Amino acid sequence: MIERLVPASVSCACSREDRWGADTLFPEETAQVARSTPARRAEFASVRACARQAMARLGLAPVPILRGPRGAPLWPAGLVGSMTHCHGYRGAALARAREFRSLGIDAEPHVQLPSAIRQAVVSAAEERWMAVQRPTVAIHWDRLLFSAKESVFKAWYPLTLLELDFNQAEITFRRAEHDATEGTFTAQLLCRAPGIPETFEGRWLVAEGIVATAVAVPSV
Numbered sequence: 282m283i284e285r286l287v288p289a290s291v292s293c294a295c296s297r298e299d300r301w302g303a304d305t306l307f308p309e310e311t312a313q314v315a316r317s318t319p320a321r322r323a324e325f326a327s328v329r330a331c332a333r334q335a336m337a338r339l340g341l342a343p344v345p346i347l348r349g350p351r352g353a354p355l356w357p358a359g360l361v362g363s364m365t366h367c368h369g370y371r372g373a374a375l376a377r378a379r380e381f382r383s384l385g386i387d388a389e390p391h392v393q394l395p396s397a398i399r400q401a402v403v404s405a406a407e408e409r410w411m412a413v414q415r416p417t418v419a420i421h422w423d424r425l426l427f428s429a430k431e432s433v434f435k436a437w438y439p440l441t442l443l444e445l446d447f448n449q450a451e452i453t454f455r456r457a458e459h460d461a462t463e464g465t466f467t468a469q470l471l472c473r474a475p476g477i478p479e480t481f482e483g484r485w486l487v488a489e490g491i492v493a494t495a496v497a498v499p500s501v
Contacts, residue, residue: 283365283372283386285463286484286495290380294334295372299323301330307345328366332373335362339375353438363435363495370491378500385436385496387428391487394423402427402447410454420462420487426452428494433468433481436496441474454485462487468496 284293303311303322310329314322332354333343341357346364349355356362362375363386370388394402403411403426411422429452434445449472456464468481483496 282370282388282486282488282491282493283374283495286386286486286493287374287384287497288376288381291374291376291384291497292335292338293372293374294331294338295370296327296331297369297371299327299371301326305330309345309347313348324366324371328364328371328373331371332362332364332375335373335375336360339377350442351438351444353435361439363432365431365493367491370493372493374495376497380500382498382500383436383439383496384498385432385434385481385483387431387435387494389424389428389431389492391421391424391490391492393421394427398427399423402430404448404451406451415461421492422454425454425485425487425492425494428492429454429466429468429483429485432483432494432496433470436481436498437470437474437477440477440498443472443474445470445472450481466494 303326305326314325329346332346344357347355359378360375361378361381361383363384364373365386365388367388368390374384374386430447430450433450437445451469453467463486466483470479481496485494
């Protein structure tokens with residue numbers, strides 16, 4: 282799914298299940314999840330296996346992918362990337378830093394957000410927009426908003442090393458003319474950082490019970 286949302290030069294790999302165990306991790310990675318549950322270790326290993334597949338498609342040897350601040354993956358010099366995992370989907374996207382400043386991807390189960398999370402995620406303007414959407418198109422827009430803002434955060438954080446709250450980005454969705462279950466979005470950033478664009482552009486897709494979003498910030 283993610284490969285449909287990013288430019289062709291971005292290398293992607295995904296899995297719909299955990300096919301790799303913790304024994305596939307590098308020792309440094311194993312140490313980071315030593316106290317985690319078996320399910321978490323399998324998830325951690327699977328998404329890193331996806332990332333290493335994406336590296337191989339760029340002609341790169343496998344390396345450990347450790348967690349940095351805020352859990353953001355630490356990529357080798359010259360690479361930018363993003364990873365995502367949810368029930369039923371693990372994915373990674375990587376690219377050369379000379380082409381992209383950052384990437385952000387996210388996948389979520391296509392179900393409504395819990396009301397408490399929705400209140401934290403959705404702005405008043407976004408609520409008004411969702412209220413007038415065609416009921417014949419079965420899209421959980423609140424979950425799509427959550428995913429889009431997660432992708433925006435993942436693209437923003439490596440550029441700034443600053444937190445970005447849900448209320449600091451406002452999303453405008455557009456549907457594709459040929460298919461109401463995919464399209465593009467613009468994220469208006471309501472906070473500023475030197476040298477960072479005021480808007481991020483992204484793509485979204487709903488398919489096979491999964492909501493997926495992606496943001497690619499070009500280098501020029």
